[in-house]
Amino acid sequence: MRDDEGSGEVLPDEELVERGRAGDDAALSELVERHHAAAYRVAFSMLQEDDAAQDVVQDAFIKAFRALVGFRGEASFRTWILRIAGNEARGALRRRGRRRETALEDAGPVRSQQKPPDIEAVDAQEAGRARKMMETLPEKQKLSVALRIEEGLSFKEIGEIIGSSEGAARVNYFHGIRRLRELLQ
Amino acid sequence: MRNMKCETVREWVPDYVSGRLARLDDTSVRSHLKACDECRAEVELARLIFESRVDVPDGLANRVRDAVRYDRTSVSRPWWGITAAAVAALALGIGFSSDRPEQSESVIPGYAYELDDEDLWLSDDGLIAGAPALDALSDEALLQFLDELDVGGAGGSA
Numbered sequence: 001m002r003d004d005e006g007s008g009e010v011l012p013d014e015e016l017v018e019r020g021r022a023g024d025d026a027a028l029s030e031l032v033e034r035h036h037a038a039a040y041r042v043a044f045s046m047l048q049e050d051d052a053a054q055d056v057v058q059d060a061f062i063k064a065f066r067a068l069v070g071f072r073g074e075a076s077f078r079t080w081i082l083r084i085a086g087n088e089a090r091g092a093l094r095r096r097g098r099r100r101e102t103a104l105e106d107a108g109p110v111r112s113q114q115k116p117p118d119i120e121a122v123d124a125q126e127a128g129r130a131r132k133m134m135e136t137l138p139e140k141q142k143l144s145v146a147l148r149i150e151e152g153l154s155f156k157e158i159g160e161i162i163g164s165s166e167g168a169a170r171v172n173y174f175h176g177i178r179r180l181r182e183l184l185q
Numbered sequence: 186m187r188n189m190k191c192e193t194v195r196e197w198v199p200d201y202v203s204g205r206l207a208r209l210d211d212t213s214v215r216s217h218l219k220a221c222d223e224c225r226a227e228v229e230l231a232r233l234i235f236e237s238r239v240d241v242p243d244g245l246a247n248r249v250r251d252a253v254r255y256d257r258t259s260v261s262r263p264w265w266g267i268t269a270a271a272v273a274a275l276a277l278g279i280g281f282s283s284d285r286p287e288q289s290e291s292v293i294p295g296y297a298y299e300l301d302d303e304d305l306w307l308s309d310d311g312l313i314a315g316a317p318a319l320d321a322l323s324d325e326a327l328l329q330f331l332d333e334l335d336v337g338g339a340g341g342s343a
Contacts, residue, residue: 032249033246040241040245045239054248058249061253062252066256127234128237131237149198149234150234152203171331177230
């Protein structure tokens with residue numbers, strides 16, 4: 001979304017949040033455009049189910065926008081919406097009545113969960129294997145790796161999302177990477 | 186040429202594989218990788234992860250927008266109006282007695298989105314290979330733990 005002055009400047013999230021608070025639908029729409037993909041990947045990494053992940057993204061944005069007036073801006077909107085998405089995904093897991101097993105020996109080849117078609121179509125076998133190994137990591141490690149590599153977030157931002165310190169997010173990331181290297185060898 | 190430290194390169198690996206590194210840094214990492222098998226292996230792993238990330242379903246953004254629009258205009262739940270009322274109530278101190286904080290949530294049902302840290306992550310997620318919960322560790326202890334992981338603790342966050 002660009003500003004109204006015709007300068008072509010892309011508005012920062014903070015400005016969109018301000019406009020959204022004032023009831024600007026276009027600003028909210030732009031926030032959805034910018035952040036729904038990352039929110040979906042966070043939700044999918046936790047749920048491993050396309051429909052459930054989409055529901056989570058939808059609910060996360062609705063709840064975020066309802067609470068927009070209370071958003072204090074201490075974190076960026078991006079980390080805030082991703083944290084809400086993570087929380088919603090956790091709630092969905094609880095409602096599902098089970099937690100995904102994280103031990104490698106329990107991550108067997110038979111999975112009934114629906115997967116996005118791109119996973120099936122990943123040409124590189126190694127990439128598909130890496131993704132499967134990712135699923136076996138404990139949640140905080142998995143999310144730290146995914147948020148750092150896929151979304152380019154800093155460890156400080158990751159810590160805000162997973163509810164850890166920056167240092168703990170860093171350790172989770174490097175430990176997850178080390179485990180993946182071991183598993184893929 | 187291997188004048189960059191491995192720990193610095195590994196901090197930058199995610200940005201390198203996703204093309205987010207500045208050109209100068211990118212060149213430095215490239216030079217380092219020519220002479221460092223271990224960092225090259227880490228780059229390959231990160232590249233696998235980045236390239237296998239899930240695609241976002243077509244139409245998800247529109248679905249979310251529609252849901253948001255419906256929620257905002259829903260007659261049964263005019264949260265936008267409730268929010269405005271909440272702000273007014275806050276300004277006037279109505280219904281927000283300090284000795285009865287639980288009342289505030291009942292005044293504005295569904296208004297505030299509260300994250301409950303204690304409930305959000307199971308306690309075992311903070312455990313790594315028998316180590317104590319990471320959040321309970323000091324910065325020094327975390328750095329030591331990173332050293333044990335053989336990745337070093339230096340370098341800022343990306």
